[in-house]
Amino acid sequence: MAKHTFQTEVNQLLDLMIHSLYSNKEIFLRELVSNASDALDKLQYLTLTDEKLKSLSFTPRIDIAFDSEKNTLTISDSGVGMNEADLIENLGTIAKSGTKNFLSKLSGDKKKDSALIGQFGVGFYSAFMVASKIIVTTKKAGENQAYAWISDGSGEFEIEPCAKDTHGSEIKLYLKDDEKEFASRWRIEEIIKKYSDHVPFPIFLHFSETKSEGEDKEKKEVLEQKCEQINKASALWRVAKKDLKEEEYKEFYKTLSYDSLEPLSWVHTKVEGSIEYTTLFYIPQSAPFDLYRVDYKSGVKLYVKRVFITDDDKELLPSYLRFVRGIIDSEDLPLNVSREILQQNRILATIKSASTKKILSEIEALQKDTEKYSKFYKEFGRCLKEGVYSDFENKERLLELLRFSSTKSEGKEISFKDYKARMIEGQKAIYYLQGEDLELLKSSPLLETFNKKGIEVMLFSDEIDGIVMPMVNEYDKTPLRAITSKEALEDLGEANIDEATQEKFKDLLESIKKALGDEVQEVRLSTRLVDAPSCVVEAEDQNSAMLKMMRQMGMQGGDMPESKPILELNPNHSILTKMLASDDTEKTEQIAHLLLEEAKLLEGGKLKDVNAFVKRLNTLLQASI
Ligand code: ADP
Numbered sequence: 154m155a156k157h158t159f160q161t162e163v164n165q166l167l168d169l170m171i172h173s174l175y176s177n178k179e180i181f182l183r184e185l186v187s188n189a190s191d192a193l194d195k196l197q198y199l200t201l202t203d204e205k206l207k208s209l210s211f212t213p214r215i216d217i218a219f220d221s222e223k224n225t226l227t228i229s230d231s232g233v234g235m236n237e238a239d240l241i242e243n244l245g246t247i248a249k250s251g252t253k254n255f256l257s258k259l260s261g262d263k264k265k266d267s268a269l270i271g272q273f274g275v276g277f278y279s280a281f282m283v284a285s286k287i288i289v290t291t292k293k294a295g296e297n298q299a300y301a302w303i304s305d306g307s308g309e310f311e312i313e314p315c316a317k318d319t320h321g322s323e324i325k326l327y328l329k330d331d332e333k334e335f336a337s338r339w340r341i342e343e344i345i346k347k348y349s350d351h352v353p354f355p356i357f358l359h360f361s362e363t364k365s366e367g368e369d370k371e372k373k374e375v376l377e378q379k380c381e382q383i384n385k386a387s388a389l390w391r392v393a394k395k396d397l398k399e400e401e402y403k404e405f406y407k408t409l410s411y412d413s414l415e416p417l418s419w420v421h422t423k424v425e426g427s428i429e430y431t432t433l434f435y436i437p438q439s440a441p442f443d444l445y446r447v448d449y450k451s452g453v454k455l456y457v458k459r460v461f462i463t464d465d466d467k468e469l470l471p472s473y474l475r476f477v478r479g480i481i482d483s484e485d486l487p488l489n490v491s492r493e494i495l496q497q498n499r500i501l502a503t504i505k506s507a508s509t510k511k512i513l514s515e516i517e518a519l520q521k522d523t524e525k526y527s528k529f530y531k532e533f534g535r536c537l538k539e540g541v542y543s544d545f546e547n548k549e550r551l552l553e554l555l556r557f558s559s560t561k562s563e564g565k566e567i568s569f570k571d572y573k574a575r576m577i578e579g580q581k582a583i584y585y586l587q588g589e590d591l592e593l594l595k596s597s598p599l600l601e602t603f604n605k606k607g608i609e610v611m612l613f614s615d616e617i618d619g620i621v622m623p624m625v626n627e628y629d630k631t632p633l634r635a636i637t638s639k640e641a642l643e644d645l646g647e648a649n650i651d652e653a654t655q656e657k658f659k660d661l662l663e664s665i666k667k668a669l670g671d672e673v674q675e676v677r678l679s680t681r682l683v684d685a686p687s688c689v690v691e692a693e694d695q696n697s698a699m700l701k702m703m704r705q706m707g708m709q710g711g712d713m714p715e716s717k718p719i720l721e722l723n724p725n726h727s728i729l730t731k732m733l734a735s736d737d738t739e740k741t742e743q744i745a746h747l748l749l750e751e752a753k754l755l756e757g758g759k760l761k762d763v764n765a766f767v768k769r770l771n772t773l774l775q776a777s778i
Pocket of ligand 1: 184188189192230232233234235243244276277278321322
């Protein structure tokens with residue numbers, strides 16, 4: 154008998170499970186049935202593709218038995234099974250980054266943590282919520298030796314060779330005293346109906362019933378062993394739309410996604426013709442926790458003629474739709490498709506493209522319900538922007554789906570369409586200002602001329618906007634322009650400053666540039682300012698958002714020097730005209746710095762040397778008292 158210790162993370166998870174205040178304990182059965190179903194999926198696939206297993210006799214099924222006196226519950230499957238190494242790996246460690254990530258989020262507050270559990274696929278270990286001891290007896294298909302895995306969930310497990318006739322696994326739970334309810338026929342049926350009705354394999358429940366035997370005086374009660382199928386075992390997505398109830402779609406979503414919330418919407422499609430397939434896609438209410446991780450898990454399962462092929466192919470949908478959960482079931486693909494073939498398969502490419510369009514239509518339909526759509530957009534708007542960047546074919550449709558704040562949107566978010574409808578006469582382009590902080594954008598001095606002329610400006614404050622939006626040249630034939638661009642100022646007829654003014658400020662600009670040295674790329678007069686004395690704009694050949702993102706992701710280019718801004722000054726502002734009149738070089742120098750610093754602050758940029766800024770400010774304050 155070999156003793157093993159659990160990986161630290163498993164212990165953490167077990168501790169949480171065992172002491173959990175989690176009220177929804179019944180889900181352990183869903184998890185075990187789902188594992189059994191996965192094991193059947195795997196073996197079914199292997200018997201079709203693996204030479205060694207092709208001759209194996211295989212009747213896929215799941216069996217549940219219980220003993221209400223001994224207080225045990227057993228879930229068995231005729232699936233792929235595990236050998237000793239598999240047991241150590243699968244039931245001794247946590248391989249999934251998602252679960253690890255979940256564990257790292259735990260607060261130590263049992264109540265809060267328990268609430269978190271429900272949002273994650275907690276798997277096999279959840280059985281320790283109801284069991285004080287578990288014995289897994291299992292034999293791997295194609296191998297001879299069976300093994301028993303035994304644990305009470307307190308830090309250690311044992312593995313020993315044992316006897317078992319058939320391949321597959323048997324999970325025996327010794328229920329805790331106060332969890333007797335799960336060793337009952339009605340309770341088990343109830344849970345299976347609720348969560349596992351559409352598991353595509355039959356689930357049989359074994360139970361005994363008392364029956365009267367003999368006549369009158371001879372009559373006696375005997376126990377009769379019975380076995381009944383308790384789930385529909387139909388692949389729900391194969392059922393015609395008209396025969397499915399809303400509730401059934403919702404329950405199926407839960408078994409598919411492990412999401413405790415209901416789906417926001419779904420779209421079920423059966424395609425017949427030269428290529429035949431069925432798809433069922435769900436849009437969740439809230440973002441999966443791994444949405445922005447590179448190692449996110451695909452949410453779509455591929456089946457061929459109802460046989461499960463993979464749930465680990467990220468190419469089934471474009472990556473920006475990775476929040477979608479669902480099923481693709483093809484009639485035309487060969488069952489033994491290899492991964493490489495999948496990648497370049499023409500049929501799959503067709504399904505992918507059609508599915509993308511279907512899902513986009515569904516998202517478009519969501520727009521009808523403003524509240525629902527804004528909920529959706531809050532969770533997944535960023536993904537749509539990724540799509541604008543990466544899905545050339547659907548770029549126009551995706552642009553229609555975007556929402557932004559603007560200088561006139563009054564807290565609401567508007568679409569490009571809304572914006573266009575409100576453009577003022579003679580307006581040549583859709584104007585936007587991009588930055589990190591919406592509140593700062595709203596009060597940016599760069600907006601002054603636009604506000605004065607009554608021209609609405611969209612405010613792009615999402616980090617990804619800085620990368621995606623410069624790539625969007627136009628919307629519905631109207632050009633998109635950053636208000637910091639030369640073109641935008643030209644549109645307003647304000648690109649030039651008359652020569653006399655230029656001449657008047659020439660020397661002052663030079664001394665300001667000298668004072669600021671390396672901190673700015675250029676100092677020039679501005680036509681865009683009304684009330685503010687100064688602003689900073691980005692040099693046209695640099696994209697600071699891109700550089701910043703690269704630096705954050707630790708990418709090459711991250712070492713590139715920070716982009717230097719251009720300082721623009723308002724020739725009509727009294728600070729500037731007073732500076733013209735002054736010959737105090739020291740003061741000019743100090744004010745030059747302050748003008749740059751205040752412009753940077755208004756833009757949300759950080760000051761390099763806050764102490765120097767405060768010192769300067771104080772010197773000037775002292776002089777003014
Ligand atoms: P998950 O199923 O989400 O991967 P679990 O903790 O439930 O996580 O299970 C861990 C692993 O143990 C599974 O990925 C699978 O490889 C293996 N396993 C669990 N139950 C069974 C079973 N009934 N038959 C074969 N393998 C199983």
